[in-house]
Amino acid sequence: MSNEPTLKRILTGARPTGPLHLGHYVGALENWVRLQDEYDCHFLIADYQALGDHLDDILGIRRSVLEVAIDWLAVGLNPEQSTFVVQSYVPEHAELAMLLAMVTPLGWLERNPTLKAEREQIEGDGEGARQQESSGRGERISVGFFTYPVSQAADIALPKAHLVPVGEDQIPHIEMTREVVRRFNRMFGDTFPEPEGLVGRVARLPGTDGQSKMSKSIGNAIYLKDDVETVNRKIRGMYTDPTRVRADIPAEPEGNPVFAYHDAFNDDKAEVNDLKDRYRQGKVGDVEVKQKLAVAINRFMDPIRERRTKYEEQPQAVAEILMEGSRNSKQVAEATMHEVREKMGILYLKDGGR
Ligand code: TRP
Secondary structure, three states: OOOOOOOOOEEEOOOOOOOOHHHHHHHHHHHHHHOOOOEEEEEOHHHHHHHHHHHHHHHHHHHHHHHHHHHHHHHHOOOOOOEEEEEHOOOHHHHHHHHHHHHHHHHHHHHHHHHHHHHHHHOOOOHHHHHHHHHHOOOOOOOHHHHHHHHHHHHHHHHOOEEEEEOOOHHHHHHHHHHHHHHHHHHHHOOEEEEEEEOOOOOOOOOOOOOOOOOOOOOOOOOOOOOHHHHHHHOOOOOOOOOOOOOOOOOOOOHHHHHHHHHHHHOOOOHHHHHHHHHHHHHOOOHHHHHHHHHHHHHHHHHHHHHHHHHHHHHHHHHHHHHHHHHHHHHHHHHHHHHHHHOOOOOOOOOOOO
């Protein structure tokens, strides 16, 4: 088996820490589905990475591995065409992560803005956090968490990926990956391509509460697995323009999350334009704007729901898809690791140890 793919490769993935939502769809998943014909795609369920901040919920990770795979199948990722991989089933991820950690300066991790924001969130800056002696500052973040961007670089480098379609927050990790592989290539000879990042059509979908980002941890998300009733309820309760207390007040659709969703998901552009016009003139109520949005989002989600039902009925088949994909990916990984050891000159005993 050649280790140089004929098609260019994609490696991207998700941590199995809960269901995927509409923000994931427009930020990344949509690209993944679209690019399957053009690239040899490897989709990674990064369970080792998830341990970094979910060590106390391994059962949740376990549950979420299948849940994420089902979300992927539901949006139209095709395991006949693409490879689904569970990180821990290909231990070469850990081996390459360790080697790439050797070529990664500490400062690159300290400066990584996404990691920095996450570290601050975990450490907290409140008085309460400081008083808890058992896990004071310096004890809340594990070495494993701190170095996860290096393990992510290894995820990408292992199949020699060229393109990494991800959400906006992941871009600093792709930048760092480029620097890490450049450094590796310079030290040990050309081995890995420098991967490009690619962000989706809507880099940042607001939450239903109007906050700038849809997020599971904030609880402002519409999940790909939500049924019609749940979607209707979430949209009915959506945050809109708080200054518009009556339907006859003219207002701007820009910056209103209800219209942001219309733009992202309503394929009836004439309807969207009509709603925006009437909104600007004070001739439409929030209720109608939301009702039409709920219809549009449910229309968008119906084919996803249909595919989901099929897979939910056969979890064993989904598990098989992950096993088979992991097996295939392991062959690629073994070939890369052999090349890496060779290039680094650490096959010490090859010629009888001389
Ligand atoms: N950090 C990514 C996330 O939280 C998941 C991930 C792990 C990943 N390894 C990757 C994404 C490699 C792209 C490439 O969603």
